[in-house]
Amino acid sequence: MSNVRIFAVVLVGLLALSHPVAATDGGGSGDSLSALARPDLERSEIIDIGDNLQMTLALSQPVPWRIFTLDDPARLVVDFNAVDWSGQDMQAILFSDYVSEVLTGPFLNDWTRLVLRLSRPMALETAALVTGAEDGGATLKVQMRTVDHETFAASAIAPPGAVIAGAPVTDLPPPRARQRGGRPLVVVLDPGHGGIDPGADAEGVIEAHVMLRFAKDLRGVLEETGRFRVVLTRESDVFVPLEERVTVARMARADVFLSLHADALAEGRASGATVYTLSQEASDEASRVLAERHDRADLLAGLDLSDQDDVIAGVLMDMARRNTTPRADRLAGKLVAGLAERTGDLHKRPRLRAGFSVLKAPDIPSALIELGFLSSAHDRARLTDPQWRHLAAMGIRDGLLQWAREDAAEAELLRQ
Numbered sequence: 401m402s403n404v405r406i407f408a409v410v411l412v413g414l415l416a417l418s419h420p421v422a423a424t425d426g427g428g429s430g431d432s433l434s435a436l437a438r439p440d441l442e443r444s445e446i447i448d449i450g451d452n453l454q455m456t457l458a459l460s461q462p463v464p465w466r467i468f469t470l471d472d473p474a475r476l477v478v479d480f481n482a483v484d485w486s487g488q489d490m491q492a493i494l495f496s497d498y499v500s501e502v503l504t505g506p507f508l509n510d511w512t513r514l515v516l517r518l519s520r521p522m523a524l525e526t527a528a529l530v531t532g533a534e535d536g537g538a539t540l541k542v543q544m545r546t547v548d549h550e551t552f553a554a555s556a557i558a559p560p561g562a563v564i565a566g567a568p569v570t571d572l573p574p575p576r577a578r579q580r581g582g583r584p585l586v587v588v589l590d591p592g593h594g595g596i597d598p599g600a601d602a603e604g605v606i607e608a609h610v611m612l613r614f615a616k617d618l619r620g621v622l623e624e625t626g627r628f629r630v631v632l633t634r635e636s637d638v639f640v641p642l643e644e645r646v647t648v649a650r651m652a653r654a655d656v657f658l659s660l661h662a663d664a665l666a667e668g669r670a671s672g673a674t675v676y677t678l679s680q681e682a683s684d685e686a687s688r689v690l691a692e693r694h695d696r697a698d699l700l701a702g703l704d705l706s707d708q709d710d711v712i713a714g715v716l717m718d719m720a721r722r723n724t725t726p727r728a729d730r731l732a733g734k735l736v737a738g739l740a741e742r743t744g745d746l747h748k749r750p751r752l753r754a755g756f757s758v759l760k761a762p763d764i765p766s767a768l769i770e771l772g773f774l775s776s777a778h779d780r781a782r783l784t785d786p787q788w789r790h791l792a793a794m795g796i797r798d799g800l801l802q803w804a805r806e807d808a809a810e811a812e813l814l815r816q
């Protein structure tokens with residue numbers, strides 16, 4: 401590693417010092433700097449000092465970085481290119497009342513992200529990556545101070561490329577004509593969560609990982625029939641915002657969209673597969689909490705939710721949805737039947753509704769399958785068993801085939 405590069409990294413810290421609230425880019429895609437750094441949590445801490453928050457994060461080597469704050473909810477975001485966060489328990493270094501939650505993981509491209517959710521508005525005071533340690537390591541030192549919300553809101557701006565905005569709706573291709581059985585159906589499978597948002601994590605079983613594996617297996621089972629063409633919203637452990645997942649479905653001109661999950665429920669009593677469709681009114685409190693939690697995780701990870709409330713677009717969407725809703729309802733019914741047939745028992749109420757953002761494509765019949773709940777030991781055992789997962793994949797395949805036949809028949813009837 402050249403001294404020039406080390407100097408450049410230090411300089412970034414100095415820039416952050418002189419512009420304490422500005423978004424600062426850690427700079428160039430340095431080759432030797434791009435290697436993965438490991439955090440050393442033994443020498444790291446997040447603590448309060450009076451009105452100040454202080455984070456000390458020891459790294460095995462300096463890497464390009466950038467730091468900024470985001471509002472709604474208030475967050476400190478530090479991006480690194482890159483730090484390997486796998487297997488690190490960040491709760492172990494958290495001794496601050498100003499931080500309610502710490503998230504880490506892959507973000508986009510080569511960047512990995514650290515997010516501190518702030519329990520009150522705080523402004524960046526200083527941020528510097530101190531290098532030159534004998535062991536080649538580096539230490540990120542960050543100071544924040546409490547401010548009023550107006551000051552915070554004015555300073556909470558992301559640098560370009562650091563938040564994800566969905567593709568403009570005008571760039572999307574028109575939806576495919578409704579299927580009549582004459583061509584393979586385009587099925588978009590959406591393995592839930594990923595990257596900085598791992599989803600549920602119970603006894604070392606991580607929802608994002610299990611669902612990616614399941615989605616890939618299910619793709620094989622579906623394509624084997626020759627009746628489906630399958631697109632995945634993510635092929636690896638990366639963060640994909642909910643809105644982007646819907647965009648993937650629309651870009652693929654999907655006939656069907658299936659989001660795949662295995663969440664945890666706080667009460668820990670829920671078990672068995674459940675199929676959700678979109679509704680403003682949630683079937684029950686647990687469903688509402690589940691949908692809200694997914695939106696929240698999305699938001700924390702770095703989505704820019706600039707509300708694009710367009711009345712006319714809203715009316716058009718409602719019309720499209722009126723046609724799509726009964727088709728999605730039938731789809732969910734067939735999926736429940738298929739899963740019940742192949743795997744035996746389901747959740748005591750296997751067919752529910754809630755306001756999941758990922759189901760909001762107005763013209764694509766969409767369903768969210770909670771294949772099981774990781775909070776249940778019984779479900780965990782099934783979800784980690786490849787044989788059980790294969791049965792579940794066959795159940796979903798059966799449901800899709802059955803639905804596709806009836807849906808095509810209805811399309812023929814409507815044509816007259």
Ligand SMILES: [Zn+2]
Pocket residue numbers: 592593599600607661662663694
């Ligand atoms: Zn989930």
